[in-house]
Amino acid sequence: MTKINAENMHFKALNQAIRDSADREVTVEGCLGQRFIGSGCLHKSISVYGIPGNALGAYLTQSDITVYGNAQDALGDTMNDGTITIHGSCGDAPGYGMRDGTILIKGNAGYRAGIHMKQYMNKIPVLVIGGRVGDFLAEYQAGGRIIVLGLGFEDTCPVGSYCGTGMHGGAIYIRSEKAPHVPAQVSVSDADDEDKAQIAEDVRKYTGAFGGNAQEILSAHFFKLVPNSANPYKQLYVNN
Amino acid sequence: MPVNFFPAEFDVVRNTDKCIKCRACERQCSNEVHFYDADFDKMLTRDAQCVDCQRCVCICPTGALKIVPNPNDFRKSPNYTHQLMIENYRQAGTGAVLLSSMGTPKEYPIYWDKILINASQVTNPSIDPLREPMETKVFLGKKPAGIRKNPDGSVCTKIDPYLELSTPIMFSAMSYGSISKNAHESLARAAEELGIYYNTGEGGLHRDFYRYGANTIVQVASGRFGVFKDYLDTGAAIEIKMGQGAKPGIGGHLPGQKIGEDVSRTRMIPMGTDAISPAPHHDIYSIEDLRQLIFSLKEATEYTKPVIVKIAAVHNVAAIASGIARSGADIIAIDGFRGGTGAAPTRIRDNVGIPIELALAAVDQRLRDEGIRNEVSIVAAGSVRCSSDVVKAIALGADAVYIATPALLALGCHLCRTCHSGKCNWGIATQRPDLVKRLNPEVGYKRLVNLVHAWDHEIKEIMGGMGINSVEALRGNRLMLRGIGLTQKELDILGIRHAGE
Known part of the structure; x- marks a missing residue:
């Protein structure tokens, strides 16, 4: 295992050191806002102590990142596969354009989470948010699963406004008694046992990373959000 | 009835x-x-x-x-x-909403046609490209502000990654999905043979075409289709698409019926689902955010390739370009409003944006005024129709141009402007197998090579006539241009004098 003390290190030097490490396991200590950690990394397992900067794990490929603290904006941008685990909360736009892999966030996420997540065949990205999430969750979602557990926010709906605008694929699961406000492209239903079975593995990954009882979490009420159509904009145009 | x-x-x-x-x-x-x-x-x-x-x-x-x-x-x-x-x-x-394709057919001023090129007479004799060397090779990327030397006198100037073009022409972004696989293959093979570059557009790169990577610009747009490490590693440069001249301010939309099996695999989205590129990049709200995307791409590719930022020519283009030049981008591509598109709302295409000639002149001047012109190369796009347009663009300040419509013409396009229907009878803007096979890439790529060779020769002849023997000496050389029938304001923006002055 390689240990890197990131104190006073520029992001270029830090990322170079991570890439150059002969070990798969890399631990970064004293991280303070360095951006792009793990961006495009191959075959690495990176542990970060402190607070990584924006675009952590962008284009991440066959690598895992665990952060023992909070993460900032653009977490897992266009992530390809692997797992990002955040023992805290994250900023805006996590999982933008994500293609595969798993992002587990123990706490809350900011605005614009999971925008334009995709899926293709067996590449199905998963974003699990333990707490609550801001506005514009899953805009233009084209695939994958987004799960908001709302732990500690049981009295309110844990997602903000404009959830799923332009959604045309994938599914959102929200653990709540209170239904979210959604635009016309999205249909909301109560998750049944079959739906919950779809996310049981994801919830177990969450509790495996952060503790808690998956069975108990899954026993609560969930809403399932899916798009009304794969072609929500079809009727908008006339050939001219 | x-x-x-x-x-x-x-x-x-x-x-x-x-x-x-x-x-x-x-x-x-x-x-x-x-x-x-x-x-x-x-x-x-x-x-x-x-x-x-x-x-x-x-x-x-x-x-x-x-x-x-x-x-x-x-x-x-x-x-x-x-x-x-x-x-x-x-x-x-x-x-x-009305949906159209290709460049606007409305009668807006075409400044290329109101600009005349100089030639030598008596003094500074003209050069015959047939008997004298004529350099059309250009390099795109950051240029060092000065030369640095080690104590022993050896040069230690750091050269940033760059693109090398045999002639200042590249094929502009057209996605696989909007155009056919055979059209993409024609462009890729032609770019390889010509020593230039073609651009994937935002639809990812088909597996069969990774072998042309050295002549490929891979695009990253708001939909992030087909973007992953192999794709980024394969391209010679990465282009961030912020906007397109034919539809500034709005995103892209490839209808589900054009997403067949192959396009689906290349874009990594299910078959039949619409491919939607949102209007903005949802992680870019400022120049600082743009800088972040640029550097995340540079980190992911270990600073080995230049990053292009493509924007539509809009009213404040000079100020925007100045921001981009300071954001870490190596090349700025500016796309004028007469440029083509595979599908755009008619009203946007016909009314939004400004002509490339004015935008280009304004950006080049602004970057010079601010002393940062060497920080970026400029690529002009959006209705560069022929070799004399290329010469005028370079003299107005471009390092190179992007062409797309002329490339499609070379492949048989007759500009019927119905690409969005997906029923292109020439096998270009379609995914229907029976139509796609009408375009033979073996023939298509040769026609593209012919076209660019012909333009290259004409560029050399025009330059020779001016007594200029390299594109480098033509770039930003506005004294070689004169306006005809333009107002003083237009001349001021173009930075050229009127004919006769």
Whole structure:
């Protein structure tokens, strides 16, 4: 295992050191806002102590990142596969354009989470948010699963406004008694046992990373959000 | 029976003396205009379905066909034109947004045609490219502000990653999805043979074309289709698409019916689902955010390749370009509003943005004024139609140009402007296998090579006439240009004098 003390290190030097490490396991200590950690990394397992900067794990490929603290904006941008685990909360736009892999966030996420997540065949990205999430969750979602557990926010709906605008694929699961406000492209239903079975593995990954009882979490009420159509904009145009 | 509010746009005229009823036109027309009536032993037409792509005219073995504009016209008004009336009928019938393709057909000023090029007479003799060396090679990327030397005198200037072009022309972004696989293959092979670059557009890169990576610019747009490590690693440069000249401020939308198996795999989205590129990048709200995306791409590719930022030419283009030049981008591509598109809302295409000539001149001047012109190369796009347009663009300050419509013309496009229908009879803007196979990439790539070779030769001749023997010496050389019939304001923005001055 390689240990890197990131104190006073520029992001270029830090990322170079991570890439150059002969070990798969890399631990970064004293991280303070360095951006792009793990961006495009191959075959690495990176542990970060402190607070990584924006675009952590962008284009991440066959690598895992665990952060023992909070993460900032653009977490897992266009992530390809692997797992990002955040023992805290994250900023805006996590999982933008994500293609595969798993992002587990123990706490809350900011605005614009999971925008334009995709899926293709067996590449199905998963974003699990333990707490609550801001506005514009899953805009233009084209695939994958987004799960908001709302732990500690049981009295309110844990997602903000404009959830799923332009959604045309994938599914959102929200653990709540209170239904979210959604635009016309999205249909909301109560998750049944079959739906919950779809996310049981994801919830177990969450509790495996952060503790808690998956069975108990899954026993609560969930809403399932899916798009009304794969072609929500079809009727908008006339050939001219 | 409901009344059709407007007649067919085109008359399909058949010379029955020449027609041999071979039915080739019927087989060739994906719009099903031609059909054979056995009872009358006659070829008939459904004129309303004709888009004037000229495929049947070109294919007819006896030259029996002509497509002409329908002479029937509504009562004339320069204000409510025939086209405008039809558009209102269409919208009243459907309640939908008008969708069009290719560059705007509206009559806006074309500044290329109001600029004249200089030539040498008596002094500073002209150069004959046939007998003297003439350099059209250009390098795109950051240029060092000065030369640095080690104590021992050896040069230690750090050179940033760059693109090397044999001639200052590249094929502009057209995605796999909007155009066919055979069209992409033609572009890729031509770029390789010519020593230039083609651009994937935002639809990812087909597995078969990774071998052309050294001549490929891979694009990252707001939809992030097909973007992953291999894709980024394969390209010679990465282009962040912020905007497109034909549709500034809005995103892209490839309809589900164009997403077949292959396009689906390349874009990594399910078959039949719409491919939607949101209008903004949802992680870019400022120049600082743009800088972040640029550096995340540079980190992911270990600073080995230049990053291009492509923007549409809009009103504040000079200030925006100044921000981009400071954001870490190596190359700025500016796309003028007359540029083409595979699909854009008509009203946006015909009314939003500014001409490339003015935008280019304004950006080049602004970056010079701020002393940061060397920080970026400028690529001009959006209706560069011929070699003299290329020369004028370079003299106005461009390092190179992007062309797309001329490349499509080389492949057989007749500018019928219905790419969005997906039924391109020339096998270019379609994914229908029976249509795609009409475009033979073996022939297509040679025609593209011919086109660029011809332009390259013309560029050399025009430069030679000016007594200039390298593109480097032409760039930003506005003294070589004169305006004709332009106002003082237009001349000021273009930074050129009027003819005769």
